[in-house]
Amino acid sequence: xxxxxxxxxxxxxxxxxxxxxxxxxxxxxxxxxxxxxxxxxxxxxxxxxxxxxxxxxxxxxxxxxxxxxxxxxxxxxxxxxxxxxxxxxxxxxxxxxxxxxxxxxxxxxxxxxxxxxxxxxxxxxxxxxxxxxxxxxxxxxxxxxxxxxxxxxxxxxxxxxxxxxxxxxxxxxxxxxxxxxxxxxxxxxxxxxxxxxxxxxxxxxxxxxxxxxxxxxxxxxxxxxxxxxxxxxxxxx
Amino acid sequence: xxxxxxxxxxxxxxxxxxxxxxxxxxxxxxxxxxxxxxxxxxxxxxxxxxxxxxxxxxxxxxxxxxxxxxxxxxxxxxxxxxxxxxxxxxxxxxxxxxxxxxxxxxxxxxxxxxxxxxxxxxxxxxxxxxxxxxxxxxxxxxxxxxxxxxxxxxxxxxxxxxxxxxxxxxxxxxxxxxxxxxxxxxxxxxxxxxxxxxxxxxxxxxxxxxxxxxxxxxxxxxxxxxxxxxxxxxxxx
Numbered sequence: 001x002x003x004x005x006x007x008x009x010x011x012x013x014x015x016x017x018x019x020x021x022x023x024x025x026x027x028x029x030x031x032x033x034x035x036x037x038x039x040x041x042x043x044x045x046x047x048x049x050x051x052x053x054x055x056x057x058x059x060x061x062x063x064x065x066x067x068x069x070x071x072x073x074x075x076x077x078x079x080x081x082x083x084x085x086x087x088x089x090x091x092x093x094x095x096x097x098x099x100x101x102x103x104x105x106x107x108x109x110x111x112x113x114x115x116x117x118x119x120x121x122x123x124x125x126x127x128x129x130x131x132x133x134x135x136x137x138x139x140x141x142x143x144x145x146x147x148x149x150x151x152x153x154x155x156x157x158x159x160x161x162x163x164x165x166x167x168x169x170x171x172x173x174x175x176x177x178x179x180x181x182x183x184x185x186x187x188x189x190x191x192x193x194x195x196x197x198x199x200x201x202x203x204x205x206x207x208x209x210x211x212x213x214x215x216x217x218x219x220x221x222x223x224x225x226x227x228x229x230x231x232x233x234x235x236x237x
Numbered sequence: 238x239x240x241x242x243x244x245x246x247x248x249x250x251x252x253x254x255x256x257x258x259x260x261x262x263x264x265x266x267x268x269x270x271x272x273x274x275x276x277x278x279x280x281x282x283x284x285x286x287x288x289x290x291x292x293x294x295x296x297x298x299x300x301x302x303x304x305x306x307x308x309x310x311x312x313x314x315x316x317x318x319x320x321x322x323x324x325x326x327x328x329x330x331x332x333x334x335x336x337x338x339x340x341x342x343x344x345x346x347x348x349x350x351x352x353x354x355x356x357x358x359x360x361x362x363x364x365x366x367x368x369x370x371x372x373x374x375x376x377x378x379x380x381x382x383x384x385x386x387x388x389x390x391x392x393x394x395x396x397x398x399x400x401x402x403x404x405x406x407x408x409x410x411x412x413x414x415x416x417x418x419x420x421x422x423x424x425x426x427x428x429x430x431x432x433x434x435x436x437x438x439x440x441x442x443x444x445x446x447x448x449x450x451x452x453x454x455x456x457x458x459x460x461x462x463x464x465x466x467x468x469x470x471x472x473x474x
Contacts, residue, residue: 026288027288030281030288037281040274044270044274045271048264051267148438151438152439152440155436156435158298159431162305166308170425173417174418181414181418184408184411185407185411185469188403191400191407191472198393199393
């Protein structure tokens, strides 16, 4: 081996992702952006809900005020569910990182084996009768054994953690969806309490009498949300 | 009325939203940000899906490759549904703008009536016996009649368009949720085809035999998505 320092691929190590985890790192990075987008969507939804309620009150139309306020309550909860969803995605992302970390930890044992095999080839070409070849070949057997273990570990971790990660992700999609559906269905019931039969100019405004009905709808929504239970079939491992 | 130019509230007109539509404009503006967040979430989801599939292929583990590819297909469709949802929110936002535009169009008739009433007050103080007072009072009656019509129009448009807007919004929440639930449930079926029983170092890899099962799951998902029908109860008007 040349003793003077030379340019080699290994001098770039530390400046770039090891090849082994580069692809999964891309997923992990973009998942961060996706999570941020869901968080933002949730935040905006919560703030729009309260602005809608404000606007409704300001119209001085009792019917519009009541409906926009109560739809606002449900819309705000839809936003909270979006935020909870982002939290679950973060959990899933952490499990992906465990696969990535295992990929990274396997890299040195691959490198080590490749380096010894490389040295043997060089030596066979330069000093075909060197006794160092036998020693290196014994070392290669040990490196291969270590590598076999590392690769098996990688396979096991990858499969079980991928399953775990996607279990969390898909269960989160379902939970968010079912809860938001439930809230939106109650919001639609509220809309039926808004009478939009045209008023005639100068008519005295019809009295708004839906307050107790809409209060009951909000209570129903709250109870349904509290009673929600996951119906997802567990993933078997 | 003083004839020299003076600072007044009306000189700011055009530089700021008329008070009447300010609150709804805030909702419309933030809704734009919320829509953008859902679009971004959808885009990221689609691109992560293809990166996940790439990564899986690169692991050279046939089981991981197949599952990550097929989960990727469903995940990508989940992203498309997020984008479709953003499109519906844009439709809902356009209906909110119709309320906002009506609010704005009512402003001049309110201003006009207020201006005449104001002039009458001033004239009564400055020239209590002016015959112009009678003329202005007749004008005020006409302005009040016009204003009554405008306010009735505003009430009618606000109620019916609010109902229409929230009908679109809530139906969109439900459609996205039901379709994403459907896709996530099939994704969970795929996960059950990934055997994560630990492998022992040096074992020959178990043959992957789930390909026809996972292909069938994708087909089921496609059929279910195509057969999806809205079960939302129409809003009565």
